[in-house]
Amino acid sequence: MQQNLKYKQAVKSFIKYLIAERGYSELTIKEYQSDLNLFARYLKNEFDYNIDKLTIDEINQFQLAEFLSDIILINDNSAATRNRKLYSLRSFFNFLVKRNLLTYNPSLSIDATKVNLKSEPVYLKGTDIQDYLKAIENYKSKAQSRDLAINKMFLYCGLRISELVNLNLDDINYEDKSIKFYGKGNKERYVPLHQEVISAIKNYLPDRAQIETNNQDAIQALFLSNRGNRINVRTVQMMVKKYAKLAGVKNADDVTPHKLRHTFASMLYKQTKDLRILQELLGHSSISTTQIYTHTDKEERKRAVEQLPEL
Template sequence: MIKNLKYKQAVKSFLKYLLAERGYSELTIKEYNQDLDLFARYLNKEFDYEIESLEIEEINQFHLSEFLSDIILINDNSAATRNRKLYSLRSFFNFLVKRNFINNNPTLSIESTKTNLRSEPIYLNADDIRNYLNAIKNYNSKNQSRDLAINKMFLYCGLRISELVNLNIDELDYEDSSIKFYGKGNKERYVPLHQEVISAIKNYLPDRNKIKTSNHDAKKALFLSNRGNRISVRTVQTMVKKYAKRAGVRNAEKVTPHKLRHTFASILYKETKDLRVLQELLGHSNLSTTQIYTHTDKEQRKNAVDQLPEL
């Protein structure tokens, strides 16, 4: 196994292999390259990995599973497209194992999609949310106020994790009860703040101000690590899973900041049935992306059937 192998270098070697040893056409190689580039950009967007410095050993099955799920859930692709991208990634990692660049192929336990049915987004139900927030409140930690503010921003604002960690204090507007910042695609986002969020942030700020910031960027940041840096994506991801486990949430390992964003979106649509407002709040460019939240939950389906007249 080669230590510190960069993702881009590994992709370059793989494409050479397809051309020189497998004899694939330029068009086929281009498709492989596009799939691997899309995966790298996904890691950058959702997990804040720097593409240029990304190393192969940093990639695990969770990253791959999330990417392949969001191919359908977020990008509105077909099962066939998802399976093709899985095959591209599996071939890439098979090559790395064959060349002794890595020991194991993390894609082997990921199954292909057998149907063309579109999955509904995964989200927490009301009991899960209560238990989750109580787990934070009942956890004796010096980060309690910070963690509660972060999670309420996910659940009441539906922010992407990259948007949350990049929030600055001066982007808060208490008079307007809102935040305004530049999100995905460098587009300006305006998000109203629920009173629960405002209260949580005001409760957190005195604790934040006790932390000695380590650099100029940290001085601007809303959320800080214990070391005085802007909080990292990985810290937030780890924190979310920790509280999901403590709350006893089913499949806690699969609870991520992205799933909390799904929770916000699912609840808001259920309450308002307003796709346009949801589109704006989530920062989606296309309304079709937002339409995955028009599902109904199991309880709604049962109630609807119960209301049928006797025949």
Template sequence: MNDHIQDFLHFLIVEKGLSENTIAAYRRDLTNYAKFLQMELQLNHFNEVTRSHILQYFAKCKKDGKSSKTLARYVASIRSFHLFLLRDKVTDQDPTVHIESPQVDVKLPRVLSVAEVDALLKAPDMSQMYGIRDQAMLELLYATGMRVSELLQLNKDDVHLTMGFVRCIGKGNKERIIPIGEHAIHAVKQYITAARPKLMSKNKPNTEALFLNHLGNRLSRQGFWKILKQLAEKAGIEKDLTPHTLRHSFATHLLENGADLRAVQEMLGHADISTTQIYTHVTKTRLKEVYKQFHPRA
């Protein structure tokens, strides 16, 4: 069974060009699925799997407390996998037919206020090279709405400070060009001239990565996560921040100030505008809060 999963993952990498994070998610989903089939149902080949077996697996996942969003992802992963097996003639039927994805509860993204973003951007210690780097990262994230994985994959040549834009490679290896403002340009320029040369390792003097850790290597997601938590605490932000919070805040603040939804979609790199539309719900929710707080008849 594991061999078929590896063949499918190879197909996703070569044919679909999916990101490492997406491939890792497929691997986890399908490994757990295959383990259930083998250990719980005593099945040894995917051709033995029926719709009933898959429903039993989803029932177990639900009993284990998996959210509707996670279950919907499992359905998508397993459906794509069985379609692949059928096309490759590993199986002679698709047991996922007529299995519906669960209704996903739409959770509004948590966003920072403009004042909270300002406090976070001022939190790094600019007398230290790490503080200069951290401010450049935060300014660039808030200026562009990039995913953290996209930010950390940037190379020095991807940032064009004179022209005022950054070149970003998003999901599915899709390239997009995002404009950046004066604050981000200044912060990145300061980092490249004053801090990055000090962070570069003597063993890797020609490294292309834009944001470096103390060893001169490309900064990791875990490294960024630690930095963000420390700076949020220093800024006095009590909200539960995630690396996506600045991305959510970027989109919400743009729409609140009258930005076109299509333009925001393009900057975020969303394939479907319905994904971007969630931020319009956020702005409406905030409008209601303002109304309740300030209208004398509310």
């Protein structure tokens, strides 16, 4: 079994199979290829994989589920589009299993989305946020000030993880208390900074100055790894899960930077009830994507029902 087969080579073999054995149309082939290429770019951007070296056995259910969730929650795609991408990936992995290139299909346990249904986003609730930040504050590490600044940026700014790791020192305007950068779709984003974020960054900068940078990109980068490179996506993802576990957050393995982004959005909507402001701060191209944050939690529903008059 050739489990170390490169992802790119596996896709090429799959496309040949669709053409030669399945006889699919040119348009259908293009859709499969597009979906598999999109997934590869997601793995590169969100999990920091080198796609040229990525092997098929490195891909797991969590990465697939995150990709398909973001198709709905971040990329503003329809449920039908998400389901088509799920089918493309499922067919691809079925092919690999049939060819004895993999022992199992990691997409089989992922359910299709009901058409026209958008799920409520998962976010930290109640005291989880305070417990999470307290776990970082109490953690004794050289990276403690950096980690606190990163997490406060997620919780007070709602940045995408790709946006955060690409921030540079000169993106911050301390006088205006804001950051300006180019986000998804190369669109310019302006995000005000809460004083908590400003303080956390200023507290981190002296520790950052002690790290010897390895290249020009690292010299410009706001957040550095301990080895002197720009911090990468996977490091941030692992760090978030670590603190969620230390804080005793329920289902800590499911806590990701995206969940912190959802937490920011949920808190801000509860405070303002203003979808337009939320849309701009999150960098959504369509307000329909932002509307997922108009949800109410179970306790709010209970309080609403309890306030009904007796009949």
